[in-house]
Amino acid sequence: METKQLYKMLGMVKEFYAAFNQNQYISNGRYVNKDRKKLREKLFNEELKEYLTGEFKENVSEEERQIEKLDAVCDMYYIALGNVLEKSKDRQDSVRNVRTGKEFQLRIATYYQNQARFNNDLVFKAFEEVHKSNMSKLGIDGNPIYREDGKIIKGPNYFPPNLRKFFKRGA
Numbered sequence: 782m783e784t785k786q787l788y789k790m791l792g793m794v795k796e797f798y799a800a801f802n803q804n805q806y807i808s809n810g811r812y813v814n815k816d817r818k819k820l821r822e823k824l825f826n827e828e829l830k831e832y833l834t835g836e837f838k839e840n841v842s843e844e845e846r847q848i849e850k851l852d853a854v855c856d857m858y859y860i861a862l863g864n865v866l867e868k869s870k871d872r873q874d875s876v877r878n879v880r881t882g883k884e885f886q887l888r889i890a891t892y893y894q895n896q897a898r899f900n901n902d903l904v905f906k907a908f909e910e911v912h913k914s915n916m917s918k919l920g921i922d923g924n925p926i927y928r929e930d931g932k933i934i935k936g937p938n939y940f941p942p943n944l945r946k947f948f949k950r951g952a
Contacts, residue, residue: 808866
């Protein structure tokens with residue numbers, strides 16, 4: 782992924798943190814506690830599993846496999862960039878951590894992007910679509926809804942990302 786695109790993606794994730802009352806986790810230089818670290822690792826591992834499930838799913842079209850893998854790659858980037866925000870001391874530190882690839886999970890997301898042969902523009906456009914979908918998770922009252930472990934869950938206005946449009950002929 783190009784650094785310029787990663788910076789824009791980082792900005793979208795920061796927008797998500799602000800909208801979902803997650804700013805207390807940003808710029809601490811580390812995770813705020815062990816439970817937060819475990820949650821972030823669990824979320825990333827769920828997406829990695831989703832990618833591998835998509836890769837080896839039987840009785841589905843190649844397009845369906847690609848859609849599942851693209852969704853997982855975008856989610857891996859989303860989580861990894863959130864980790865950058867959480868483990869960086871300030872904006873400059875987060876930019877430096879993106880540029881240097883210090884966040885290991887960013888390298889994993891890039892690895893699977895390359896494995897699937899998704900070009901940077903495709904992933905960036907799909908990431909924008911995933912971001913719109915993520916922003917639709919707010920509850921009717923405009924506040925986030927949380928699962929017991931702290932994961933944000935889908936509100937009633939949620940809509941899934943339309944990643945299929947990136948695989949239609951001529952798209």
